[in-house]
Amino acid sequence: MLRGSRSIFMRYFGSKFTTLPRLGEILLQRVNKGTFCDPFGGIGTVGAYFKSLGFHVWTGDVLQFAHCFQIARIHRQNVPSFRQVRSRLGLNSSKDVLEILNKRKGRAGWFVEQYARKRRFFTVENARAIEWAWNTIHAWHKAGWLNREENAVLIASLIHAMDQVANTAGTYYSFLKTWHRKAKRPFHMDWMRPTRGQFAGKCSLGSAETLVSQQAFDVLYLDPPYNERSYAHYYHLAETIAQGVHPQVHGISGIPDRGLERSVFNDRSKAASSLEELLNEARFKWLAFHYADDGLIPRKTIRSILAKYGTFEEFVLYGRGYTTQNRERCVEHRLYLLKHD
Numbered sequence: 656m657l658r659g660s661r662s663i664f665m666r667y668f669g670s671k672f673t674t675l676p677r678l679g680e681i682l683l684q685r686v687n688k689g690t691f692c693d694p695f696g697g698i699g700t701v702g703a704y705f706k707s708l709g710f711h712v713w714t715g716d717v718l719q720f721a722h723c724f725q726i727a728r729i730h731r732q733n734v735p736s737f738r739q740v741r742s743r744l745g746l747n748s749s750k751d752v753l754e755i756l757n758k759r760k761g762r763a764g765w766f767v768e769q770y771a772r773k774r775r776f777f778t779v780e781n782a783r784a785i786e787w788a789w790n791t792i793h794a795w796h797k798a799g800w801l802n803r804e805e806n807a808v809l810i811a812s813l814i815h816a817m818d819q820v821a822n823t824a825g826t827y828y829s830f831l832k833t834w835h836r837k838a839k840r841p842f843h844m845d846w847m848r849p850t851r852g853q854f855a856g857k858c859s860l861g862s863a864e865t866l867v868s869q870q871a872f873d874v875l876y877l878d879p880p881y882n883e884r885s886y887a888h889y890y891h892l893a894e895t896i897a898q899g900v901h902p903q904v905h906g907i908s909g910i911p912d913r914g915l916e917r918s919v920f921n922d923r924s925k926a927a928s929s930l931e932e933l934l935n936e937a938r939f940k941w942l943a944f945h946y947a948d949d950g951l952i953p954r955k956t957i958r959s960i961l962a963k964y965g966t967f968e969e970f971v972l973y974g975r976g977y978t979t980q981n982r983e984r985c986v987e988h989r990l991y992l993l994k995h996d
């Protein structure tokens with residue numbers, strides 16, 4: 656049983672959710688406390704788990720929506736009180752705040768037009784509800800009624816709820832031709848609750864290179880993208896929501912015309928040298944490098960890069976991945992565990 660995993664979070668490709676118990680077991684036999692840095696943290700799955708095990712967790716990601724999830728799950732120790740919003744609107748509890756966001760009384764705007772009418776990512780009714788919640792959070796933030804963390808918790812909660820009713824096979828690259836069962840359910844937002852842990856985690860928005868150079872860590876856990884699928888592109892809609900923008904969009908995915916950056920780790924010609932550069936910047940006692948066997952950096956290259964830092968062991972981890980065709984398949988992950996010389 657995973658401690659702190661109260662609910663299933665949005666599907667995130669490359670998620671290590673199913674390998675967490677094995678990963679924990681392997682690491683805990685060697686190190687059971689201290690700092691744990693997860694600079695490719697995604698929606699916080701690994702960081703939240705190690706927070707629950709008593710580590711002092713530091714996470715990062717280049718995507719703003721991923722950062723919001725990390726704040727909600729790893730930095731926060733409780734759901735915020737939303738003091739300003741409550742006092743401005745005369746509300747008694749944070750439950751009342753949710754009730755306003757779930758009222759779904761907005762008019763159809765940009766979001767409904769682009770992602771329900773032109774592209775069937777959501778039913779029109781759900782898209783209206785999402786747009787209302789999004790506009791309301793944005794207006795509160797603009798008025799200064801939400802601090803940075805409160806805004807992040809609301810945005811993460813909204814994206815999670817939106818994902819529960821999205822007519823997709825898991826990413827926002829395309830929508831399904833026929834309505835999926837989950838897309839017909841009514842949109843309903845609930846709090847994204849934090850994982851309990853001894854320490855509040857530190858979460859930053861930015862590149863792994865910047866985070867790893869900030870201090871020495873007991874465990875440096877690296878889980879970079881391992882293929883050419885860019886997270887910024889596949890999760891563009893979640894990112895648009897987090898950024899609070901209405902970009903020009905195009906194509907079947909409704910992807911923004913500009914502003915989405917591919918990671919160097921999605922690029923076959925740059926992935927290995929980027930890993931080397933990252934490790935040059937980093938200071939760590941233990942390095943756990945998590946990578947798929949069929950990833951862009953060949954195993955031989957990984958081994959020769961890691962060998963410069965110490966001796967390492969290899970563990971094959973099996974997890975259930977998924978394809979965008981909504982078919983389950985087996986993915987082999989390898990964990991390279993290295994103790995720094």
Ligand SMILES: C[S@@+](CC[C@H](N)C(=O)[O-])C[C@H]1O[C@@H](n2cnc3c(N)ncnc32)[C@H](O)[C@@H]1O
Pocket residue numbers: 667668669670671672694695696697698699700701715716717718721861862863864878879880881886887918919920
């Ligand atoms: C394989 S996923 C991490 C999955 C996560 N461990 C989990 O279990 O859900 C890789 C993440 O790295 C992020 N990323 C890509 N390039 C990055 C960079 N240069 N610095 C920081 N994060 C980056 C992506 O946005 C993505 O969220």
